[in-house]
Amino acid sequence: MDTPLAVQCEGICKRYPHFRLQDVDLAFEQGTVMGLVGPNGAGKSTILRIVMGLVGPDSGRVEVLGHSMPADQIAAKYQIGFVAEDMRLYESETIAFHMEFMRSIFDSWDDDYAATLLRRLDLLEGQKVKGLSHGQRVKAILLLALAHRPNLLVFDEPTTGLDPAVRKEVLDEMVNALEDETRSILFSSHNTLDVEQISDYITFIYGGRIVESRDKETFLDGWRRLRLTNPNNARLPELPNIRDVRQSGSLCAVTVNDYDDAIPGEFVEAGLSLDEIEPLTLEEIFLANVQHAKRVAGEGAVS
Amino acid sequence: MSLGFVFSQRDKRPMYQQIMEQIVQRIAVGDWPPDTPLPSIRQLATETKVSIITVKRAYLELEREGVIVTHQGKGSRVNGRIDLQSLQREELAQHLARAARLARSLGMAADELLDLLKKHTQ
Amino acid sequence: MTRAIVPQLVRKDLLIWRRLILIFYGVSFACIAAVGALYGRIPDRVLVNLGFTLLVTPVGTLGIVLLMQTNVFEKAKSTQPFIMSLPVTVREFTLAKLLVNVPVFGVLWLVTAGAALWFAFGLDLLPLGTLPMMTMVFLGVLVAYVCILGVSLLSQSLGITILAITFFEIGTSAYLWVIVFLDPIRSSLYGPVAVWNSTAIVILTTQAFAAVAATVATLVIQNGKRDFV
Numbered sequence: 001m002d003t004p005l006a007v008q009c010e011g012i013c014k015r016y017p018h019f020r021l022q023d024v025d026l027a028f029e030q031g032t033v034m035g036l037v038g039p040n041g042a043g044k045s046t047i048l049r050i051v052m053g054l055v056g057p058d059s060g061r062v063e064v065l066g067h068s069m070p071a072d073q074i075a076a077k078y079q080i081g082f083v084a085e086d087m088r089l090y091e092s093e094t095i096a097f098h099m100e101f102m103r104s105i106f107d108s109w110d111d112d113y114a115a116t117l118l119r120r121l122d123l124l125e126g127q128k129v130k131g132l133s134h135g136q137r138v139k140a141i142l143l144l145a146l147a148h149r150p151n152l153l154v155f156d157e158p159t160t161g162l163d164p165a166v167r168k169e170v171l172d173e174m175v176n177a178l179e180d181e182t183r184s185i186l187f188s189s190h191n192t193l194d195v196e197q198i199s200d201y202i203t204f205i206y207g208g209r210i211v212e213s214r215d216k217e218t219f220l221d222g223w224r225r226l227r228l229t230n231p232n233n234a235r236l237p238e239l240p241n242i243r244d245v246r247q248s249g250s251l252c253a254v255t256v257n258d259y260d261d262a263i264p265g266e267f268v269e270a271g272l273s274l275d276e277i278e279p280l281t282l283e284e285i286f287l288a289n290v291q292h293a294k295r296v297a298g299e300g301a302v303s
Numbered sequence: 304m305s306l307g308f309v310f311s312q313r314d315k316r317p318m319y320q321q322i323m324e325q326i327v328q329r330i331a332v333g334d335w336p337p338d339t340p341l342p343s344i345r346q347l348a349t350e351t352k353v354s355i356i357t358v359k360r361a362y363l364e365l366e367r368e369g370v371i372v373t374h375q376g377k378g379s380r381v382n383g384r385i386d387l388q389s390l391q392r393e394e395l396a397q398h399l400a401r402a403a404r405l406a407r408s409l410g411m412a413a414d415e416l417l418d419l420l421k422k423h424t425q
Numbered sequence: 426m427t428r429a430i431v432p433q434l435v436r437k438d439l440l441i442w443r444r445l446i447l448i449f450y451g452v453s454f455a456c457i458a459a460v461g462a463l464y465g466r467i468p469d470r471v472l473v474n475l476g477f478t479l480l481v482t483p484v485g486t487l488g489i490v491l492l493m494q495t496n497v498f499e500k501a502k503s504t505q506p507f508i509m510s511l512p513v514t515v516r517e518f519t520l521a522k523l524l525v526n527v528p529v530f531g532v533l534w535l536v537t538a539g540a541a542l543w544f545a546f547g548l549d550l551l552p553l554g555t556l557p558m559m560t561m562v563f564l565g566v567l568v569a570y571v572c573i574l575g576v577s578l579l580s581q582s583l584g585i586t587i588l589a590i591t592f593f594e595i596g597t598s599a600y601l602w603v604i605v606f607l608d609p610i611r612s613s614l615y616g617p618v619a620v621w622n623s624t625a626i627v628i629l630t631t632q633a634f635a636a637v638a639a640t641v642a643t644l645v646i647q648n649g650k651r652d653f654v
Contacts (some may be wrong), residue, residue: 037626054509074512082510088503090441103357104433105511141507175352181345197318200356217360219356265408274409279317 004066004299006184007031007051012060014046021046021208024060030199031181035199035216036188037286042205044188045084051186052082065152081145083138085157091130095123095140099147106148109196114147117250121169135166142170146177155176155187159194161177167191171198196220196282204286206293212257223285224259226267227276228252234271239263243292255280255288306342308351318353322361328372330381341371348383368393430513434521438495439529446529447495449487453533456483457540469550476544481566484537488570489590492577495525500581516583519578519647522533523640526574534570538563554616557625558605565601569593571636573644604628 005027012024021043028034036044049055052063053073062069067076089098095118103109118125121139132140138158145153153174159167161183177183189195195202196216201215212219223243230236230252236245241263244255252272256263264274278287308325310318331336341362342350348358362379365371373379406416439446456479463472499505508518545551545559576589604610610628613620 009409032356052510054506071538074514077512079508082506084506084510086503087506087509087510090504091502093441101437105430147534152405167539172352175349178355179349180344198354200354215356216354217317217319217356261404265410270305277405279315280421281315 002249003030004063006032006065007034007186008061008063009047009051010061012047012050012057012062014050014055014057015267016046019043019046021050021057024208024210026203026213028184028186030065030184031178032200033178033185033187033198033250034201034203034262035195036186036205037190037192037195037201037282038129038188039190039212039290043174043208044205045156046059046206047109048084048154048186052080052154053077070218078108079151081148081150081153083140083141083145083153083158085160087141089129089137089140089144092128094126094128095143096125098124098129098144099125102148108150108162109148113125113149114143117173118236122171123205127241133140135162138162139166139169142173147175149180151182151184153183153187155185157189158187159189159191167194190286192282202282204289206289211289211293220265220279220285221280222258223288224256224263225278225280225284226254226256226264226274227278228254228267228272228274230272232271236272237266237270239266243288255284257288306347306350310351319357319360319364321365322347322351322353322358323365326361326365328384330370331387335381338383339387340348341381343378368397430511430517431521431524434508434513434518438521441492442491442525445490446487449483449490450533453480453483453487453537456480457537460540460544461507463549464544472624473550476541480537480541484530484533485566487533488526489573491529492574493583493586495522496574496577497581497583497586501583505581507610510551515648515650516644517549518645520638522578523574523643526582527571527640529569531567534567552615552617553619554613556619557621557629558610558614561604561625561628561632562601562628564636568631568632568636569597575639578643578647597654 007028009024009026012021012026014021024043025048026034026047028051036047038044046055050057050062051069053062053076055065056070061141064076064102065079067073069076099114103111107177121143123136123139123143127136129137129140138161142158155174158174159170162170171194174185176189178185185198187195199216200215202219203215204211214222229250230247231250233250236242236252236254239256241256241258242254244253246253254267264277268274310321310325314321326341327333335341341347344355344358344362348355351358362371362373366373366379368380370385371379372382373425402420403416406413460472460476460479465473467475488650499508542556542559546553546556551559572593573586573589577586580586580589604615607624609622609624632649
């Protein structure tokens with residue numbers, strides 16, 4: 001049986017006055033979690049909105065759960081739950097009002113699950129939206145998105161601006177939803193801890209382009225920081241996978257991507273001595289990618 | 304079923320290694336005797352709130368090391384023939400093999416490596 | 426899969442704005458009653474002018490405020506991503522907005538127009554000759570409303586909608602003034618009989634057509650939109 005991919009984007013391009021999304025390819029199978037990482041303005045929200053059919057790409061193909069977007073977006077949206085950080089509900093109405101509204105639209109609305117979520121997320125359905133704190137509002141939107149049991153969850157910065165306790169609640173419910181193995185999640189965050197924790201795949205975006213996209217373990221495995229001593233101020237080997245270099249006196253820290261065991265040897269041959277090889281957290285990789293992209297852009301501008 | 308896995312944020316090791324450690328600990332202290340069935344990958348992922356792919360990797364590595372045995376369609380269980388001592392020896396052997404590989408790529412002679420090792424056993 | 430989306434959207438908006446709608450309807454009825462109560466107590470001339478203001482203001486304001494809240498502020502208050510993430514087509518979304526605004530405004534407009542006509546001719550405040558003109562005025566209000574509604578839906582912008590309100594209000598007043606000075610209309614304006622001559626018919630038909638055309642144009646143009654957020 002050929003199950004369609006959860007999301008399949010090919011060659012997505014979108015032009016705005018001050019920003020351009022170029023040649024974005026994004027794909028992951030159902031039952032997995034894809035995390036989009038990148039600085040603000042890199043294009044994460046745009047990609048998510050294109051996946052949701054809210055924005056039409058200038059060129060490229062988008063398929064969500066086998067449905068072509070935006071042409072077949074209605075059928076797709078019955079199976080999608082969307083949460084965005086800038087999404088708002090109707091302030092004058094209660095959570096119950098919104099639940100009733102969703103129930104009237106989705107056959108798949110599960111009252112028991114909704115009640116469970118209310119309890120777990122510590123919300124009262126009689127509360128008016130305007131009286132909710134930011135964290136409670138995000139949780140309410142999350143509840144509305146989850147309770148109709150969609151096959152795909154699309155979350156744009158779900159944990160931004162949340163205190164650690166609420167953040168944990170949100171992440172927990174996201175992971176709990178995955179207990180159903182047909183469910184997939186596509187989410188964006190610049191909170192690298194979240195992405196690192198729950199993603200199966202990570203895509204790094206910068207300046208409207210995909211920088212790197214692979215499964216999380218390979219992604220993290222491919223990066224190392226080498227701590228070296230450079231007593232004779234020798235020239236560092238010119239390796240294509242160097243992403244960042246910090247020198248301080250005769251101490252040197254080099255961040256490399258696509259690491260393999262032969263790389264330390266190249267530095268030793270160049271006259272440096274190896275002190276330590278460290279793995280990197282996703283946040284450190286994020287920063288290294290940004291630094292590298294800035295440097296490349298700077299060199300491009302100068303030459 | 305609550306597994307009670309506890310992870311420390313300060314632990315800088317990759318998550319899959321931390322999971323492996325928690326499992327091995329339970330085996331070592333006897334909470335999970337040989338042939339105990341392990342939680343399914345999905346169960347463990349949901350409980351610990353980590354990605355499936357990380358748990359998969361942990362299980363794969365544990366199987367490679369002979370700590371657990373996986374049968375297609377039947378899940379994983381603690382190796383019935385597990386011997387903790389030989390397990391730890393196996394782990395040590397792996398560490399030494401990696402150290403030797405690294406030393407080789409650094410152009411270090413075997414003697415130098417042995418001296419270094421001696422220093423660390425002091 | 427339930428596909429009765431439009432009724433749900435209409436119901437949603439009606440529920441959210443129920444207090445607003447009820448208040449305006451209430452004020453409107455109160456004003457109609459006030460006009461009736463003032464009859465005979467103040468000079469007819471004054472009553473005609475005062476009555477016009479009292480009757481038109483509530484319904485006109487309701488129309489504008491409601492379309493602002495449902496079309497312009499839905500986008501400004503960011504509730505739009507919530508709605509557009511649901512299985513709703515552009516056509517259904519637009520249709521629902523029209524079905525909320527037009528009937529709510531339309532019913533009150535009909536009631537107000539009916540009351541005005543009754544006061545004017547039932548109570549003999551104005552000669553019957555003004556009937557065609559009055560009909561044109563009320564249809565003019567409807568046409569202006571539909572056009573402003575369309576602009577508010579298509580642009581979802583506060584600035585553009587306000588511009589449209591100004592444009593269509595001035596425009597409507599302007600063309601109504603022109604009509605008053607057209608000979609075929611003017612000549613029978615103060616007569617005791619309502620004269621439905623060909624000029625009047627043409628004007629009324631054009632207005633009716635304009636109202637329908639504006640509605641259709643709104644639906645068609647809205648369908649071509651591809652970016653919603």
